[in-house]
Amino acid sequence: FGCKIDDLETAAGIADGAAFEKLCRIIRLTEQRGFAQVEVLLRNRFIRAARSRHRRHCGRRRFARPAGSAADHLGRIVKRISYRAANPAQRHRLWVRINPFDGPYTLLDLAAIMPAAPGGIMLPKVYGRADVEKLDHCLSALEVANGIAAGSTPVIVLITETAEAMFHTGDYKGAPRVVALTWGAEDLADSIGASSNKNADGSYSFTYELARSLTVLGAATAGVTAIETISADFRDLDALRIRAEGVRRDGF
Secondary structure (H helix, E strand, C coil): CCCCHHHCCHHHHHHCHHHHHHHHHHHHHHHHHHHHHHHHHHCCHHHHHHHHHHHHHHHHHCCCCCCCCHHHHHHHHHHHHHHHCCCHHHHCCCEEECCCCCCCCHHHHHHHHHHHCCCEEEECCCCCHHHHHHHHHHHHHHHHHCCCCCCCCCEEEECCCCCHHHHHCCCCCCCCCEEEEECCCHHHHHHHCCCCCECCCCCECHHHHHHHHHHHHHHHHHCCEEECCCCCCCCCHHHHHHHHHHHHHHCC
């Protein structure tokens, strides 16, 4: 839509059929990604154990379930685990995807996250290496402020979610903190104004296969791990296996 979410004219978007269809697509993609991530987290053994303890506790004391949605409850569990895990190595397994630098929330995210000493940060929607270097400066200050070893917070970068970033996928060699590069198709489609990122058979169309190829080439150039993008249909384990085997052959 060419503007920040806070500046979006929703009334005008609803009145225009094409704009409304695009808005619905964005909402659907966001919800799909969120639900997929929640399902993955709910299968984590630490979260299952925490939920089990919570149910036993409520059963003994006849407590009602906590108010709020399942996502609220999941958030409370993750927060407890991140702050109270007895084994620091377990706590440090938690990575956090923050908001991108093209909005106002990145520093607020980092300020809230870093006291818990996360295992790492995922930086989305970069425009190039400068965003990674900016994140490094922010993390360096917050590590000192929170008693965390300097330079110990690694970073995974989503390097194909903006059109501009596609021209800089080979620029991350020696970039501070970067341990892996990955890609995303949904935000890239929005960035270039595409109505779909798939062919009729469900495979990614050329631009997004190009993004995948540039990611694995960029990671090889930088000497870091290349990570494949998410599989939205996470319940189809056979398709997931076939895809995983294919991208592993490609170098991911």
